[in-house]
Amino acid sequence: MKKIVKHDQDVIKQHNKLMILDIIKKQRPISRAEITKITGMSATSIGRFVSELCEEGVIRETELTSSGVGRKAIMLDIEPGAIYTIGVDIEKKRINFGIMDFSETVIVYHRIDYQSQKANPEETAELICREIRGLIDREGIPYEKVIGVGVGVPGVIDYENGIVQLSTTFGWKGVAFADLIERELRIKTVIDNDLKVKILSEYLYGSAKGSNKTALIGIGTGIGSALIINGEVFRGGSNSAGELGHTTLDPNGNLCECGKRGCLQTYVDENSLILEARRVADISDVRQVFAAARNNERWAKEIVSRTALYIGITINNIVCMYNPDTVILSGELVENYREIVDLVEQHSEQVIWEPFKGKFKVIPSELRGDAIVMGAGALAMQHFAPLAGSWA
Structure with a gap:
């Protein structure tokens, strides 16, 4: 007794x-x-x-x-130097790293070009571990003070078990990616969907500070969303809530990389803009589309306007489902071409259901390209720092 x-x-x-x-x-x-x-x-x-x-x-x-x-x-x-975490953001063509100290400040960023979609998970994990070791050594941080690694990955993630269930971006399926990192580095590792990591950082440090219910839409080489309610990321039954890109607009529409037709991302993401533009011009990069639109070329302005309309429709769908007080637009398409935000707001006037008009705000991401690294570092801090009950 x-x-x-x-x-x-x-x-x-x-x-x-x-x-x-x-x-x-x-x-x-x-x-x-x-x-x-x-x-x-x-x-x-x-x-x-x-x-x-x-x-x-x-x-x-x-x-x-x-x-x-x-x-x-x-x-x-x-004491900022008491413990550290590493945030990792895996993109199609590069990997971003950051070291976060106990004050939740990213003290150094590091980026490398890397064709993640052309590599297998083991090769990617090996590269990440090598870069993390080099980063820790260069900064002169005692290895034992690094208590965790957080990784943002596009796709459906089994967050509790550290498994990439499906990433159509990289072609990965059923990959125990957290374990690949953890076994090699001997540092505890947590992985999550990239947009869920991103909205966590916006809630803690960026556009969503003070918001009770925020929805984030990520638009770039794909499209997805995430929702945070009173500081808690909404995950759904299998942590796959927010896979907007694969909601169906037209069952007879464009063929998606997932194998279905008419998925939202085939109308909104960068690839869809490029494919549409190639019908009238020799286009290889989305930057050319926006340059032409800024040049008042009619075909380009039409494509950008149409994209903004679909984003407005997407916002309406999210608002009708979740009734957030804030909607954050993020991703390369928004961050590199801020003028699209004004177009989205114009189109939203047409498509937002009347009861919700004026009841929420639409704002661009404040943290931009650093958001996932910051969120991944914060995720690891929440899991493995003293506040989570595990002393360094």
Whole structure:
């Protein structure tokens, strides 16, 4: 019986300690007295837990002191160099990396050109591990302080087991990708769908800050979406909620890479724009389409306008289903050609169902190309940092 009581006491102490660390992390810099007020715990208990956290190297006393009347109080902050995570964003033609410290700041970015869709998963994992090792060495970070790796991958991801169930972008199916990284690096690894990772970063650091319910639409070489409600990513039954690109617009329409006809992405993504443009011009890159549109060439303006209309229809469908307060437009198509956002807003006036007009805002991504790296680093931090109950 005594052992059970002792165990319960240890669990409560650990919970209180993590709670205090969480408060410091979210409200830094903060004084011991302020923590006492927030928690309702005694000043003695707060002092003891703070001392332990300082000894463990995850928080530190700053040179700042509290302002106001009475005795000055030394402020507490987290120690950014206590632990690190690595964020990885795998794209078709490149892989992006970032090292995130405990303050959730990405201290260094690294990008390499790589044809991921032409490589097998093992080759990709081997390259990622090699680049991560080189990045850690170059930054002079002690290997043991890197507590986790987060990876954003396009496709349907078994998030809990670290498996890429299906990525039509890369042609991967049933790949235990997190395990490939973890076994090689000996660092805990979590993977998730790239847009779910992206919306997490927008919620924590970007356009979705303060939003209760945000939908994100990603438009580039494919199209997808993600939803975050009160800080929780909406995953659906198999973590595949948001696969907008493969919703059907026309069962007799364009043939999609997934094998079906009339999928949304065959009307909106970059490849569809290029195929449409080739009917009237020698086009090999979507940049040429937008350059022609900016040049007032009628065929190009028509293609861009039509794409904006389909994006507006997509927004209407999402709003009708989920009723978000914010819709974020992201992806290379939006980030490289911001004028399309204005066109989308114009078309949305025609297609948004009346009860929802004026009830939500449409905004471009604030974090742009860095969002997935930041979100992947944050995902790993949430899973493996002290706040998740695992001490470095």
